[in-house]
Amino acid sequence: MIAANLNLERDKYKDLLKSIKDESMQLAIRHQSNSQYVLEKKRKLKMDSEHKMMLALPSIENSSLEDISSHFHSIRRSQPGGFCELIANKSQQKFIQQSFLELQRNKMSQTYRDISLNERKFKSLQRKVPHREPLTLKYLEKQLGIVKTPEKQILPTVSKQQQQKRKITEEDIQEEQPIVSFFEETLNSYSYAVPSRRESAQIGVVRDRMYVFGGMSGGGITNEIWWFDLKKQEWSNYCSNVQLFITSHSMVVWRQFLVLFGGSGYYDHKMKIRQVYSTIGLFNTLTNQWVTSLESVEPRREHKASILFGKLMIITGGLDSAEKLLNDTLIYSLESKRWSGQKLLFEEGIAQHAQCTAYDNKKNIETVYIFGGQTAKLSSFPLMKMVFFGLHPIGWEKVQYSGQAPEGRYNHTMEYVGDYLILIGGRSQEKREYQNEIFIFNLQKSYWTLAQRQGLQTKRWSHSSCTYGSYILCFGGIGENTYLPPHIYQIETDKFKITGKIVVVKPLATINEEMTINNPPMIITREQDQDSKKICRLEKFRKARKMYEQITTYLPLPKLKTPKMRYDILIHFVKNVLKQIGYI
Secondary structure: OHHHHHHHHHHHHHHHHHHHHHHHHHHHHHHHHHHHHHHHHHHHHHHHHHOOOOOOOOOOOOOOHHHHHHHHOOOOOOOOOOOOOOOOOHHHHHHHHHHHHHHHHHHHHHHHHHHHHHHHHHHHHOOOOOOOOOOOHHHHHHHHOOOOOHHHOOHHHHHHHHHHHOOOOHHHHHHHOOOOEEEEEEOOOOOOOOOOOOEOOEEEEOOOEEEEEOOEEOOEEOOEEEEEEOOOOEEEEEEOOOOOOOEOOEEEEEOOEEEEEOOEEEEEOOOOEEEEOOEEEEEEOOOOEEEEEEOOOOOOEOOEEEEEOOOEEEEEOOEOOOOOEOOEEEEEEOOOOEEOOOOEEOOOOOEOOEEEEEEEOOOOEEEEEEEOOEOOOOOOOOOEEEEEEOOEEEEEEEOOOEEOOOOOEEOOEEEEEOOEEEEEOOEEOOOOOEOOOEEEEEOOOOEEEEOEEEEOOOOOEOOEEEEEOOEEEEEOOEOOOOEOOOOEEEEEOOHHHHOOOOOOOOOHHHHHHHHHHHOOOOOOOHHHHHHHHOOOHHHHHHHHHHHHOOOOOOOOOOOOOOOOOOHHHHHHHHHHHHHHHOOO
16 A cells, blocks of 8 residues: 555656646747747837838829828837838929829820810710791791792702702812821931831830830841830930840830731741741830740731720731731730630731721720731731720721722731721832822721821831830831931921911022012102212211220230241251361
8 A cells, every 4th residue: 555655656756747847848848939929029120210210292183282292291209110101302392293293294295185075975975956937937838838939038048958869079178178288397306326227017106105125137136135225315225134135026015015026037948947036025114024934826927916895905917927818807905915716707817907996986985996907918908997896806998088098008007086087108009109299098087188288298108106105106117229217207287286387488589579569669769869869977977086086995005926936947047157167
């Protein structure tokens, strides 16, 4: 019994020792964790107090300039660990004012855009109600033919019927169309480094910068990105590590990105095949970084692309590696980065055409227009537009038009400004001639007109163009003989701005005629002629006074000109004199 009791007490003592050890270990762990937590907290507070003294800006979108200025002229000390508000410098105030003005401009542009869209929708949905006269006695007398004067009963009614039956012809439409004139000039550049001359490049405008990428020049194909600051008028470039040496590609602007697709490389003389790609490249203009991806679609070059609904990239036509014309239309979602399985087909293959997006007032929807290009036959495509069922594209149809349509051409460009499609440059497929004409298509009246060109009149093809406000910017291309110089050609479309730039040159004969008409010659009598020849008494007195006047000045007299002598002749003369004296 005694041994059993001893064993029990020993076991109890062991259990107590274990429990004490466990508790002591847990306390030590807790103490260590608490000390680490306290140290980290102190370190964070120090970092916040020393390094995180940030300027707490108010929300610019929901505040005015007075609120922002009052906020920065007062100092408010927040709690420890929070952000401290400081007084802003002049540069910070300028930055805030500029950001506020940019927000206000964006809001105004958005509201103006919404108003214009609503007006277009209202005009498209509005019905034309015929004018009806009120039911009065005169209206009943006119219908019954009861008029007091029988002579005036037949003639006016017949003329009204003839006016109603008369159809509107193309001549009447042509008379109604105003004469549109454009002014072309080059932008000055204040930089030494400029891009090389090239063709088949692509350009786009993002935040007052015009970006240039790709193209073929005398030095070959490059992967440099050049941009031109339209405000400072300076060129600058960015050399990237991405191996994108392409030409004859497509490029669109989406948000702050430049989206590239397809294109071709160098020609392989051994394989007799040109390298054609199907890659999509995204260049972020804020960070100057590339993101590329190889797509599982048919590679192509000499195709065209445009943005639809702000999120879809529409790609049409092109040439594959076997120089075969493609007749399909690809749709790529820029948000989800996926290809739609739907393909819209043309009647035949097309390449080197022009494409742009515009607003269709009749259907009240944004759509894509194409014109011209090379086909298997010697006939280019007429003006065509994409047809929709709701918001889903289902095919292409020809646009019915009137007026003088442009000839078939390829390697031209087409831009959308206001309610007009503007066709620039190109080369005729049948005549093989360069085009320097600018054609305008009125989307509301479906009428083609030829614009009058003022300023420069350059012939170009295989160039690139984009819109910047009321301007159309053109870059690169081929002229009559060689590549065009690397200037930015600016075409002004606003008629109010053009009037101040146009200079009318008149011959001398017409100027003399206008001077004689405006300023007729004066009729002078004999008495007036004799009076004009008489010398005035004051003039006689002045001449006599000048003779006896003495001029006094306090300035120093002018120095006489010292004669100049050659140094070698002087030394020779001195040497001869010294020899005669006997010093040498």
